[in-house]
Amino acid sequence: MEPRSLQLLEFPKVLNVLSGHCVSTSGAAACRALSPMDDADSINSTARFFRQGQNFVKETGFRLSAFPPLEGLFQYLVKPNNVLDADALYALVQTLGQARNLKEALEIAEKREWDTILEFIEGVCWPQKTFSGLKRCLDQDGNIKDESSPELYDIRQSIRSLHQRCSKKVRDFIHGEDISRFLQDDFMTITNDRYVLPLKTNFKGRLQGIVHDYSNTGETCYFEPMFLVELNNTMQELKQQERTEELKILTYLTGLVRSEYDQCEAAYGFLVEYDVLQAKINFAEAVKGGAVDVQSGAGFDLKGARHPLLAAAEGGVNPLNIELPTEQKVLIISGGNAGGKTVCLKTVGLLSAMAFSGIPVPVEKGSVLPLFKEIFVIMGDEQSLEDNVSTFSAQIQSISRIWDSMDSSTLFILDEFGSGTDPAQGAALAQAVVDGLLENGVTCFAATHFPALKTYALVTEGVRAASVLFDPSTKKPLFSIAYDQVGASIALDVAREHGFPESLLSKAEQYLLMEGSDSGSVMNRLNELAVSREKELEEMDRIKAKLEAKRAKLEEKFEKERLTVLADVKKQAQNVLKEWQDGKIGRKQALKKLSEARGTLGGDEKPKADVKPFSFDDI
Numbered sequence: 307m308e309p310r311s312l313q314l315l316e317f318p319k320v321l322n323v324l325s326g327h328c329v330s331t332s333g334a335a336a337c338r339a340l341s342p343m344d345d346a347d348s349i350n351s352t353a354r355f356f357r358q359g360q361n362f363v364k365e366t367g368f369r370l371s372a373f374p375p376l377e378g379l380f381q382y383l384v385k386p387n388n389v390l391d392a393d394a395l396y397a398l399v400q401t402l403g404q405a406r407n408l409k410e411a412l413e414i415a416e417k418r419e420w421d422t423i424l425e426f427i428e429g430v431c432w433p434q435k436t437f438s439g440l441k442r443c444l445d446q447d448g449n450i451k452d453e454s455s456p457e458l459y460d461i462r463q464s465i466r467s468l469h470q471r472c473s474k475k476v477r478d479f480i481h482g483e484d485i486s487r488f489l490q491d492d493f494m495t496i497t498n499d500r501y502v503l504p505l506k507t508n509f510k511g512r513l514q515g516i517v518h519d520y521s522n523t524g525e526t527c528y529f530e531p532m533f534l535v536e537l538n539n540t541m542q543e544l545k546q547q548e549r550t551e552e553l554k555i556l557t558y559l560t561g562l563v564r565s566e567y568d569q570c571e572a573a574y575g576f577l578v579e580y581d582v583l584q585a586k587i588n589f590a591e592a593v594k595g596g597a598v599d600v601q602s603g604a605g606f607d608l609k610g611a612r613h614p615l616l617a618a619a620e621g622g623v624n625p626l627n628i629e630l631p632t633e634q635k636v637l638i639i640s641g642g643n644a645g646g647k648t649v650c651l652k653t654v655g656l657l658s659a660m661a662f663s664g665i666p667v668p669v670e671k672g673s674v675l676p677l678f679k680e681i682f683v684i685m686g687d688e689q690s691l692e693d694n695v696s697t698f699s700a701q702i703q704s705i706s707r708i709w710d711s712m713d714s715s716t717l718f719i720l721d722e723f724g725s726g727t728d729p730a731q732g733a734a735l736a737q738a739v740v741d742g743l744l745e746n747g748v749t750c751f752a753a754t755h756f757p758a759l760k761t762y763a764l765v766t767e768g769v770r771a772a773s774v775l776f777d778p779s780t781k782k783p784l785f786s787i788a789y790d791q792v793g794a795s796i797a798l799d800v801a802r803e804h805g806f807p808e809s810l811l812s813k814a815e816q817y818l819l820m821e822g823s824d825s826g827s828v829m830n831r832l833n834e835l836a837v838s839r840e841k842e843l844e845e846m847d848r849i850k851a852k853l854e855a856k857r858a859k860l861e862e863k864f865e866k867e868r869l870t871v872l873a874d875v876k877k878q879a880q881n882v883l884k885e886w887q888d889g890k891i892g893r894k895q896a897l898k899k900l901s902e903a904r905g906t907l908g909g910d911e912k913p914k915a916d917v918k919p920f921s922f923d924d925i
Contacts, residue, residue, distance in 0.1 A: 307342050307659070308708075311683040315656045315719075320614055324665060327588040329372045333581030340582075342662035344679040344715075346602050352664035353597035355422035358415070359583045360590070362423065368411045370584050373401045376574050383564060389553070390560045396448030398563065398570065399440035402433065405573040408580055430576045433569035439562045443555055450552050458551045465544050472501045472537050479531060488512060490526045497528045499545045500538040505529040590666035593617040598661045598669055602677045606630035606637075606654070606749075610670035613653045614660065617668040624785040625670075628654055632676075634770045636740055636750045638763035640792045641774035646785040647753035648685070648721055650774070654751050655681055655719040676749065678717040682708045685721040698726030705739065714747030721753050733758040744768050760792035878903040 312318070318338075325334035343349050362368065374397045382388050390398075409430060415423035443454040452459045476494045480486055488509040494501050497518050507527045510517055515531040530538060563570055590596055593614050608628040616623035628650070630637050639647045657667045661675050684704045701723055712718060723739060724732025733756035740762070743750045754760065763771035773791050775784045879900055886896040 307679075307681050311655075311681050311719075312342075312659060314683040314685050315652055315659060315681075316615060317656060317659050320656065320660060320665065323615070324585055324589050327585035327592075328581050329370050329584070330375065330578065330581050332375045332377065332578045333585060336578055336582050337585055340663045340665065342659050342681070343664070344662070344677075346600055346677045349600045349662055349664065349677070351422060353599070353661075355426065356583065356586055356590075356597045356664065356666060358418075358420040358423050360587055360596075361418070361420070362412065362414070363584070363587055365418075366411055366414065368408070370408065370577070370581055371404065373404050373577060376401060380567070380571055380574075383560070383567065388560075389557050390563065391556065392444065392448055392450055392552075395440055395556070395559055395563075396444055399437065399444055401577060402437050402440070402570070402573055405430070405577045406432070406437070408577065426576075426579070430572055431569045433563075433566035433573060436562045436566045436570055439559055443559060450555055454555045455551060458548065458555065461544055461548050461551060465541070465548065468537060468541055468544065472534060472541075475533060475537070476501070476503065476531075479533065485513065495528070499542045500530055501534055501541065502528040502530045586664075586666055593666075593668040595666045595668035596671065598657075598667050598673045598675055600661055600675050600677050603632065604674050604676045605632040605634075606676065607672075607674045608654075608657065608669050609673045610668075611653055611657060611673070612668040613649055614656065614668050616649075623649075626650060626653065626785075626787055628787070629789060630749070630751075630770060634768055635744055635747065636752065636763075636769040637772055638740075638759060638769060639751070639753045639772045639774060639787070640755065640760045640763075642776045646774045649785070650787065651685065651719050651721055651751050651753055655683055655717065658717055677715070678749070679715040680711065681717045681719070682712065683719040684723065685719060698724070698732070701726065709742075712743070712746060712748045714749075716748045718743060718748050718750040719752075720750055722755065723752065725755070729756060730758075732756065737762050740766075740769065764790075764792060875903050 321338045321340060324340075325337035328334040328337060343352070376398060379390065379394050379398060382390070382394075409427060409432070412423055412427050415427065443451055445451050450458070452462050472494065480489070488506055490504040490506055494503055496502070500518065502518055504521075504526050505513070505528075507520070507525055510527050510529060513529065513531065515529050516535070517527045517529055519528045520526065521528075593612070594617065595612075595614070598608075606628055608626070610625035611628050612623045612625050624646075626646075639650060641647060657669065658675060658678060659681060660667050662678070667673075684701055705723075720739075724736045726732070727735075736752075736754065736756060736759050740750065740752070740759075744766075760771065763769050770789065771792050772787050772789050775786045775788055882891075882896050882899045882903070885891045886893065891899070
């Protein structure tokens with residue numbers, strides 16, 4: 307899809323918010339690279355994967371921990387002679403360990419018949435040789451183990467033995483020569499693979515030996531006594547042997563990684579992909595959203611839709627029900643300034659782009675979107691002072707550029723087209739554009755203040771009118787939509803709200819009356835009716851939900867009582883059967899008792915005449 311339109315919809319901002327829920331830099335980069343798909347099967351498969359992922363997390367509580375980026379490691383291995391160091395191999399084995407834990411946790415999918423998760427698991431061919439080799443040779447801190455090879459084990463044993471000899475000689479020397487007062491510390495240290503003593507600099511001429519280095523302050527010199535020279539020479543040889551053997555082991559382990567390069571890379575990709583899935587699950591929780599069904603040829607039915615960037619913010623945003631049936635292609639929204647028209651348009655475009663990209667959207671369950679292969683947006687003040695282009699000229703250039711690319715698979719978001727020129731000519735152009743969109747089968751959401759376009763929306767087949775509502779008493783926006791009606795622009799009310807001089811407002815009202823342009827009273831009455839209707843619908847929904855809750859409670863109570871009675875009858879029947887088997891009662895008496903027990907269920911009784919029939923008063 308066109309990057310410019312996605313930018314206007316603030317799609318990259320959503321990707322940045324989503325990426326913030328990742329635990330790895332690679333997962334975050336993968337989130338920022340998401341883009342809309344144009345195939346309904348792929349979109350819905352991604353949505354199914356998300357839902358199954360939600361179920362998996364809900365059931366298992368599994369959470370991925372942070373893991374390092376390994377792209378550089380795999381790139382480094384492209385050159386055949388490069389050898390990975392212990393840090394790189396440790397990063398790899400830790401990451402593979404996480405991938406293995408994830409793979410094992412996801413195996414629950416087989417019992418749950420989560421098909422997309424099963425496909426996800428089956429796509430990973432596990433690098434067992436590499437993982438086992440790394441686990442055998444590296445300890446939990448990433449150091450090469452002594453047991454990595456017999457040679458390394460012997461070398462390190464020799465180093466430890468030599469260390470003990472050096473320690474004993476140093477202790478004997480310090481106490482025998484009584485030189486503790488010459489030392490900064492009563493222990494030896496290592497410099498350049500040689501054991502040295504931290505000697506106070508002003509005493510360095512008192513003892514025979516070699517000064518190798520000084521501390522930063524110059525108060526301490528690192529002094530090698532002559533009796534340690536031969537032992538230190540041996541230590542240096544052993545250390546060199548150790549490094550040589552460690553390099554052999556690192557070369558061997560690097561070879562293992564190379565032999566299973568594709569499997570290692572796939573396991574890493576598996577982890578990154580799950581990091582993206584986990585980010586989507588966390589994002590959905592933050593915005594109270596989910597995956598939405600995308601159906602080719604369907605109409606718009608977004609229930610409780612919210613702008614994702616506003617939904618995640620403190621205080622949230624008022625939900626909108628966005629509806630455009632299949633037989634209608636254009637929705638023209640009118641109404642007050644700062645009433646939410648642009649937010650509504652952005653919400654439609656942005657939620658569509660998100661859904662097509664496999665990102666959960668803040669809508670209620672049961673929402674449906676049609677499939678679009680392209681989204682074009684013309685929105686806001688697009689003038690350019692540098693290019694000497696006005697707002698109106700910029701709009702015209704944008705439409706001219708994309709016009710031939712728009713067809714029935716296009717969603718077009720158009721905000722106040724024609725507003726930068728003569729109102730009559732701007733409205734005429736806007737109507738002509740909508741006519742052309744209808745002819746080409748383009749789906750369009752548009753906002754306008756033009757009275758002519760409002761009338762056009764009411765009378766033109768395939769076009770639906772809608773209005774953003776405002777509070778009749780305060781004139782403040784309610785950020786709600788009423789369909790099949792138009793709204794007043796209430797420019798004077800907005801001006802009054804922002805402290806515009808009252809004398810100028812009075813003049814403006816006089817001019818409106820003189821020109822016969824004051825349809826505000828009619829529009830206000832329509833708004834009042836729409837607001838009243840919305841309140842009635844909300845009250846009906848509230849009552850319906852309350853009745854449904856009471857009904858569910860009664861059904862639950864009835865079921866509990868039914869099970870209690872059944873259990874009691876079953877117990878009575880078992881007692882009767884035992885008495886008969888023990889010979890305490892005869893067959894006729896047993897049948898009589900069983901009949902009496904069954905009678906407690908009311909199976910053989912007819913309803914009594916004085917029983918009050920069930921009514922709504924019982925709810």
